[in-house]
Amino acid sequence: MKGTRVKALFAVLAGIAVGISTAGPAAAETPKHGGILKYVVPAEPPSFDGHIETTFALIHPVRPFYSVLIKVNPENPSSTTDFVCDVCVGKVPEATDDGKTYTFKIRDDVYFHSGEKMTAQDVLATYKKIIFPPAGVASARKAFFVMVDSVTAPDDHTVVFKLKYPSGAFIPALAVPFNWIYQKAKLDKDMHWYETHIDGSGAFIFEKREAGAYISGKKDPRYYLKGKPYLDGFQAIFAKKQALRVQAIRGDRAAIEFRGFPPKARDDLVRALGNKITVEESDWNCVLITTVNHKRKPWDDVRARRALTLAVDRWGGSKYLSKIAIVKTVGGIVFPGSPLAATKSELEQIAGYWPDLQKSRAEARRLLKEAGVDLNKTYYFNNRAVDQPYKIVGTWLIDQWKQVGLKFEQHVFPTGPFYDMLRKKKEYDVSLDFNCQSVVNPLVDVSKFISDDRSGNNYGSYQDRDIDKLFDAMNRTADPAEQRRDMRQMEKLALDTHANAFITLWWYRIIPHRSYVKGWKVSPSHYLNQALDNVWLDK
Amino acid sequence: MYRYIIKRLLLVIPTLFGAAVLVFTLLRLIPGDICELRLAGSGGYFDQSALDICRHDLGIDQPMIVQFGHFVWGLLHFDFGKSMWTGQPIASEISMRFQLSMEIAILATIVAILVSVPLGTISAVKQNTWIDYVVRAISIAGIAMPSFWLGILIILGLLIGTQHFFGAPWMPPITYTPIWVDPAKNLALVVWPAIATGYRYSAVATRMTRSALLEVLREDYVRTARAKGLFEKLIIRRHALKNAMLPVITVIGIEFAFLIGGLVVTEQVFNLNGLGKLFVESVTNNDYTMTQALVMLVVMIFLMVNLLVDILYAWLDPRIRYR
Numbered sequence: 001m002k003g004t005r006v007k008a009l010f011a012v013l014a015g016i017a018v019g020i021s022t023a024g025p026a027a028a029e030t031p032k033h034g035g036i037l038k039y040v041v042p043a044e045p046p047s048f049d050g051h052i053e054t055t056f057a058l059i060h061p062v063r064p065f066y067s068v069l070i071k072v073n074p075e076n077p078s079s080t081t082d083f084v085c086d087v088c089v090g091k092v093p094e095a096t097d098d099g100k101t102y103t104f105k106i107r108d109d110v111y112f113h114s115g116e117k118m119t120a121q122d123v124l125a126t127y128k129k130i131i132f133p134p135a136g137v138a139s140a141r142k143a144f145f146v147m148v149d150s151v152t153a154p155d156d157h158t159v160v161f162k163l164k165y166p167s168g169a170f171i172p173a174l175a176v177p178f179n180w181i182y183q184k185a186k187l188d189k190d191m192h193w194y195e196t197h198i199d200g201s202g203a204f205i206f207e208k209r210e211a212g213a214y215i216s217g218k219k220d221p222r223y224y225l226k227g228k229p230y231l232d233g234f235q236a237i238f239a240k241k242q243a244l245r246v247q248a249i250r251g252d253r254a255a256i257e258f259r260g261f262p263p264k265a266r267d268d269l270v271r272a273l274g275n276k277i278t279v280e281e282s283d284w285n286c287v288l289i290t291t292v293n294h295k296r297k298p299w300d301d302v303r304a305r306r307a308l309t310l311a312v313d314r315w316g317g318s319k320y321l322s323k324i325a326i327v328k329t330v331g332g333i334v335f336p337g338s339p340l341a342a343t344k345s346e347l348e349q350i351a352g353y354w355p356d357l358q359k360s361r362a363e364a365r366r367l368l369k370e371a372g373v374d375l376n377k378t379y380y381f382n383n384r385a386v387d388q389p390y391k392i393v394g395t396w397l398i399d400q401w402k403q404v405g406l407k408f409e410q411h412v413f414p415t416g417p418f419y420d421m422l423r424k425k426k427e428y429d430v431s432l433d434f435n436c437q438s439v440v441n442p443l444v445d446v447s448k449f450i451s452d453d454r455s456g457n458n459y460g461s462y463q464d465r466d467i468d469k470l471f472d473a474m475n476r477t478a479d480p481a482e483q484r485r486d487m488r489q490m491e492k493l494a495l496d497t498h499a500n501a502f503i504t505l506w507w508y509r510i511i512p513h514r515s516y517v518k519g520w521k522v523s524p525s526h527y528l529n530q531a532l533d534n535v536w537l538d539k
Numbered sequence: 540m541y542r543y544i545i546k547r548l549l550l551v552i553p554t555l556f557g558a559a560v561l562v563f564t565l566l567r568l569i570p571g572d573i574c575e576l577r578l579a580g581s582g583g584y585f586d587q588s589a590l591d592i593c594r595h596d597l598g599i600d601q602p603m604i605v606q607f608g609h610f611v612w613g614l615l616h617f618d619f620g621k622s623m624w625t626g627q628p629i630a631s632e633i634s635m636r637f638q639l640s641m642e643i644a645i646l647a648t649i650v651a652i653l654v655s656v657p658l659g660t661i662s663a664v665k666q667n668t669w670i671d672y673v674v675r676a677i678s679i680a681g682i683a684m685p686s687f688w689l690g691i692l693i694i695l696g697l698l699i700g701t702q703h704f705f706g707a708p709w710m711p712p713i714t715y716t717p718i719w720v721d722p723a724k725n726l727a728l729v730v731w732p733a734i735a736t737g738y739r740y741s742a743v744a745t746r747m748t749r750s751a752l753l754e755v756l757r758e759d760y761v762r763t764a765r766a767k768g769l770f771e772k773l774i775i776r777r778h779a780l781k782n783a784m785l786p787v788i789t790v791i792g793i794e795f796a797f798l799i800g801g802l803v804v805t806e807q808v809f810n811l812n813g814l815g816k817l818f819v820e821s822v823t824n825n826d827y828t829m830t831q832a833l834v835m836l837v838v839m840i841f842l843m844v845n846l847l848v849d850i851l852y853a854w855l856d857p858r859i860r861y862r
Contacts (some may be wrong), residue, residue: 416571
């Protein structure tokens, strides 16, 4: 029996090794044309307008219909700084005018699927809608562009962005995969038209939507990147249950799911299908954050908050939680793959990341005693009723806090009531919350840690003007060295000195897919690299 | 009889109004709203003004009484409006799913009737024999086993079995094809959930058939028929079974109505794009308009099925007369 298990384990490991190793050479093969890519999507999009939605459920089925101004390099999506032009010409332009002006030349061969040619006026209308939306028109990422002073289109081939100050956050914000180029004429008629209709200039033409079932697209023969797309079409099938999505890949009803599966699903698929499955893995630009309610006692006391983070064994947790959940990497407030992220030695200087766990927990106990925290009381822990990774990480945290004498009771809610508790009711002591972004843009992504009267998504009920100052300073410089220095100070304040909120573990993205799917490369975000124009089927 | 039917139809109006008040109020008691879910649910950054605009656009910033007025006014015009989540007309969102749910419900009912009536009859006739024990064990297992669990087992069994015997795993399709487009593809999808739900359904009906038939078989008129020397088969088929069917029809009717909107988990297991799945998604998404429309539809189906069952009673048993 034991021997069988060991053999099974070896088979799984060998399969993963085969899978991962085949991922590399695949890109060098000559792409084949034809075929329909079928993939599963865990949720259905609310509307079709990328400018107002924030969910991957819109990106996966609808992004292939649209083009964008610039994008993360699809051949190098794991890089956090490699951006390429999509509808602009040549390379992504360098800033002029002391880092305050960006001039983009627009391609002459881009057509909307309805037949009209795309001009700089369409790009201008799109970015005006995103950055300066008229009254009554929503724009989810307006705040990403606070540095933009104006956008103009002096002619039909040129778009100029003028910034108020030089900012390293501008180019990554421009590359956000939701910034789809819409037609000016359609926006002029009705700003809400794109909420219920699709008309892009991407590699695929919208074919059909069957509500609740699927969205399909067919190849655009006029696509501006000649020779692409390779696929004849695609079908994005909505399937809510994870077990069914895994089975769909196993039974070849779908070839891939682009969000990510837990390790167990990967192992099951590799065990069942061997080299018919390829596994691609990456650090993931999503993280669960422990939000502490600063308005509730004893968490208004920095000592009590520091004790919470000191109790957590992140280095150990990474090893064993990564076997059962979609979390793995230990990191600070910045995505670990970014040049602005803390190194291991820098992290080890921060409370909760010390290499000596015993020392850390002894300090936590001392602080709890000093702050007079009532250890007989059971505290309220708010969590989201989603297994991966919320409930797993939540249960782990409760155990970690128990090691220093703190008792928490986990209350799990569906997404609606969970956010109601987090944002409005605020009757929790500690809550899990998460930060999940598309393009790695640390200067914007860490806005979660600035004062709650400035940040749209900080639910800890605190103001920290020291952190605000550092955030503003690094957003107003284009010098990476200065940004890095300010980021380290901000991180130290947020996680340690002021102990406002805590990072648990960064997510880890696992994509096991049918080996005949080629050309797609995993990126640090499930929002990125979904244009599908580089994907082909080796059948 | 006609007066009775008209009376019952008129009673539908206050029942529907009561259901409307209930569903409207209960939905608003769930904490959180659809806009928060749309914008914050993915963990990304979003602008506060987007949240305010979303609430305004969907009308959920209006006073409750105004929102209820819109809902009732829509009901009176048979217009449920648009889904708050997708922005698409509710009528079209429901109609495309109704077809699949109806097909599954009909197939499951056929499976249930084909299994339950013969098994329940044999079980009653052969009471306390090994046949009776086997049938009772099968039916108790059907009641105890959730149909979604059976569904999972069916899918896993198909995947493992086909891989073992044919070398490649096979599972039912995960997208729906209407029966008139491709009957084989359609049946490859619907037959498995019909078996999974039909088995549980048949278990309930088998037990009901057995107990009703046992009761009827002890009636005086059955004894009289036997004393007259009629064949046992004839007694059961012509005299006993017809009368024993009354409670069985009630069970079948209620189960049928339940299947149309109630296959919440089973539909997800097989990725069936039916009303049950839509129900779960609309509740999860706080899509008030869609949930309200679905509840009203299911209430209407239950009312109509109940009426139909009552009319069938009179047809099956001439002693029953409605006034």
